[in-house]
Amino acid sequence: MKKNIIIGVGNMLFKDEGVGIYASEFLKQNYSFEGDIEIIDGGTLGFKLMTYFQEYENVIILDTVSIEDKPGEIYRLPSEVLLGLGSYRKTAHEVEIVEMLEIVSALNSHANITILGIVPEDIMSVGIGLTKIMEDRFEEFIAHAVKEIESLDIKAKKIDNILIPDIVKSMIGSYNGEHLSRIPNEEDIRYATNL
Template sequence: MKNIVVGVGNVLFKDEGVGIYASKFLQQNYEFNDDLEIIDGGTLGFKLMTYFQEYDNVIILDTVSVEDEAGSIYRLPSEVLLGMGQYRKTAHEVEIVEMLEICSVLDKHATVTILGIIPEDIEAVEIGLTSTLEDKFDDFISQALEEIENIGVKVKKVDNKDLKIIAQELIGSYNGEHLTRIPNEEDTTWN
């Protein structure tokens, strides 16, 4: 079976980046057997449809627009998501639901599950999560690991990097704290 975890969102808008951070966190702290791929889906939108067609199981890590307390975590199988018109509040939420609708009429498509967390702030232009989502991040990761194991993938913890370090290595900044150099910057000497 081909399985994939797709972190979706935009790290420039506070909690909107939680899916990206979660996918990077999983990649850097865990090993999975060969039956799982993890990618940063960013804001690929309709380009994600390829994954819906080529994989058996797709787990999407994202924010979810549901009227509930910030930090609440929802597991939404695609058949539930298709009936939730109010879910479509951000551009990528619209695209995900539209892709699911298109795929639902195709002969072969993945079993898609959205693991979503309710954001506190997706409007501020700042790299980093709110304290509310930071407090719930470990729970979000635990739910993602449970979902991964439920599709038959073996999980092994290999490191203990924290969210802040992972975000700084990815972007160079997290909640106003910056690295002293740009990630992956080469040391060049000018002659």
């Protein structure tokens, strides 16, 4: 059985819904780890994540949590706590994660699963990038993730300080309307052809 895996889940197309994926990439680009750990972007893999629940000893999921609290609040939810939280199931992948936990909890052998979640402000608007509240709380979310990783006897060392807008631009080319390279809009094209 493999040891430890961090899985960032979410959907980058819906504002704060991408925070888990951004966090996993942020860890990859800004930290080095000494010990047996993998960090992956789980996206919206849904039930395909179950393989990880069976192949690893410890699974840490970075995600949003639909808990009635103010945006930016951070929660550490071991799987047994999560199974008792009916209100958590709001987005499609949240429903799938809880359903997978219910299935694997009936098996003899499965990972210790912990959700490290942050309450989002906006997961309805289509847009790539975090809201201001989530940006302000992002470093603390990462600090909690690092603490969780270190609790597995893994040494974490910060090796870079790439900011979240640059991380997301490196992944998808855009962040809150800023692009890696400017794409001309319709007016620019009209103006250029009228010269």
